[in-house]
Amino acid sequence: MVVLVLLSLGFVLAYILARYMPISKRKEPKDHYYSLPGGSMGWPFIGETAAFFKPHRSDSIGRFLQQHCSRYGKVFKSHICGGPAIVSCDHELNAFVLQNEEKLFQAAYPKVMHDILGTYSLFFVSGDLHKKLRNVITSFIALNRSNPDFLLCIDQLSISLLDSWRGRTQVRFHDEIKVFTLGIMVKQLLSIGPEEPTAREVLQDFVTYMRGFVSLPIPIPGTAYSKAVKARKRLSKRVAEMMEGREKREEGGRREGSADFLDVIMSREDLNHEMKVSLVLDILLGGYETSATLLSLILYFLARAPPTLLHKLKEEHEAIRAKKGAGEPLNMEDYQEMEFTRNVIHEALRCGNIVKLVHRKAIRDVKFKEYVIPSGWLVFPVFTAANLDQSLHDNPCEFNPMRWTVSEKGMGKKLTPFGGGSRLCPGAEIAKLENCFFIHHLVLSYRWRIKEDEMPIAHPFVEFKRGMxxxxxxxEDNNHH
Ligand code: HEM
Incomplete structure (x- = not known):
């Protein structure tokens, strides 16, 4: 038994070393040494990875960054994810890194994510291939955003979720809202209705898929990692079967209904099968969890804020509803009028930190301010640190959407919740639309309270201590729809 345990531990250790060794062998170039920021390289091989990713409240920067920033400043060196790294809590450097994608830096997500997301995921490809695949996604999203069918789908799913709460006193909000945002995506991408059993199965596979990201990459049956790899295979097979089914049906004539994303990518002869599957999975993966987390964060912050905030939000939606007939669906003009709601969204993005950081690598020696970032080093722009930086925001830990009312443009320049440069999130407007529409129906239908000890936790993806x-x-007057 002991031998077995030792063997397994040895295997895990050997596996981690094999993965990380090639990068960790690189030495700091001596001639740049003086300009490197201060910092600590931590333990051999594992460096400071565990401490850097240790879960903490997502509305705070966590102990690791607090200690390191006060000891070394906002930019420091470390050893994370198997290589020497620069961690940036400096908004100017973060923006510089994002704007210089492909010129000085490149996306560099950990190898374990390759196995789960696939080689052609947008998060890994670069150069012309990235441009080509990204174009397919951005043009589909641009078409969809103002499509009345898409808006109607969000409106109806919001209403039916809220209707399903009738007679209930408690709701596990974060779980339910994930089904809602995935439902929107699955309907728009694949034309699968939320009531169909396939939608639930796809959700289940996605939950498994997501868990794999945060697990140790141990390819032994039963681990979260190997379950995630399997879930990806199932999702990939499902998409492939759907494409085959459509091809067969289309031999006899065109499919009924308007074209969905699958139709769009199926018509692209310049994409191979694996690229097509990756595109579908990228939008699903990028799109559902993040938008759902944003909604949960909004409910969380509003529940803890002074009641005047919720009151102001409700007034905005009452005014919009007053101009419409009972049951009349929301449209793009209504969305434009939801100005205060968008301020609430921006403030929840700032305080809640859905994406704590992005992974990059320097592709040549880079000089910025007094620092040198050596070629080959990993770079982690930490958005959370800039979002909660008191030199950028007064009283940064206070949830105060009014700060956006004063100067929305000025505020926008101080934040990068959707990244930036050539990898700027293509789904930002979709996320805001979904959030605005759901909030409209919610604040006109229900009041809510959260548990005293509820909190968002960065794993680094955000989960809630009590599942919200x-x-x-x-x-009393819940009869607007
Ligand atoms: C509140 C919601 C969201 C947040 C906070 C968010 C955040 C981000 C961030 C920070 C990136 C940049 C990653 C990097 O630079 O490495 C990104 C990329 C991406 N997001 Fe989002 N996102 C959200 C919603 C969505 C939605 C709704 C979709 C799809 C409909 C989506 C699809 C994508 C895709 C495909 C990429 C990869 C872009 C590329 O590499 O060119 N996201 N997102």
Whole structure:
């Protein structure tokens, strides 16, 4: 038994070393040494990886960054994810890194994610291939954004989720809202209705898929990692079967209904099968969890804020509803009028930090301010640190959407919740639309309360301590739809 345990531990260790060794062998170039920022390289091989990714409240920077920033400053060196690294908590350097994608830096997500996401995922490809694949996604999203069918889908799914709360006093909000945002994506991409059993199965595979990202990459049956690799295979097979089914049906004539994303990518002869599957999975993966987390964060912050904030938000939606007939769906003009709601969204993005950081690598020696970042080093622009930086925002830990009312443009320059440069999130407007529409129906239908000890936790992807278990109470005049 002991031998077995030792063998397994040895295997895990050997596996980690084999993965990380090639990068960790690189030495700091001596001639740049003086300009490197201060910092600590931590333990051999593992460096400071565990401490850097240790879960903490997502509305704080966590102990690791607090200690390192106060000891070494906002930019410091470390050893993370198997290689020497520069961690940046400096908004100017973060923006510089994002703007210089492909010129000085390149996306460099950990190898373990390759196995799960696939070689052609947008998060890994670079250069012309990245441009080509990204174009397919951005043009589909641009078409969809103002499509009345898409808006109607968000409106109807919001109403049916809220209707399903009738007679209930408690809701596990984060779980339910993930089904909602995945439902929107699955309907728009693959034309699968949320009531169909396939939608639930796809969700289950996605939950498994997501868990794999945060697990140790141990390819032994039963681990979260190997389950995630399997879930990807199932999702990939499902997409392939759907494409085959459509091809067969289309031999006899065109499919009924408007074209969905699968139709669009199927018509692209310049993409191979694996690229097509990756595109579908990228939008699903990029699109559902993040938008759902944003909604949960908004409910969380509003529940803890002074009641005047919720009151102001409700007023905005009452005014919009007053101009419409009962049950009339929301449209693009209504969305434009949801100005304060968008401020609430921006403030929740700032305080809640859905994407804590992005992974990059310097592709040549880079000089910025007094620092040199040597070629080949990993670079981690930490968005959370800039979002909660008191030199950029007064009283940074206070949830205060009013700060956006004063100077939305000025504020926008101080934040990068959707990244930037050539990898700027293509789904930002979709996420805001979904959030605005759901909030509209929610604030006109229910009041909610959260548990005293509820909190968002950065794993670094955000989860809630109590799953955002909310107590709900219908509004007396809940009859707008
Ligand atoms: C609140 C919601 C969202 C947040 C905070 C968010 C954040 C981000 C960030 C920070 C990146 C940049 C990653 C990097 O630079 O390495 C990104 C990329 C991406 N996001 Fe989003 N996102 C959100 C919603 C969405 C939605 C709704 C979709 C799809 C409909 C989407 C699809 C993508 C894709 C495909 C990429 C890769 C872009 C590329 O590499 O060119 N995201 N997102």
């Amino acid at each position: 278990l909310i107590e709900i109470e219908p509004m």
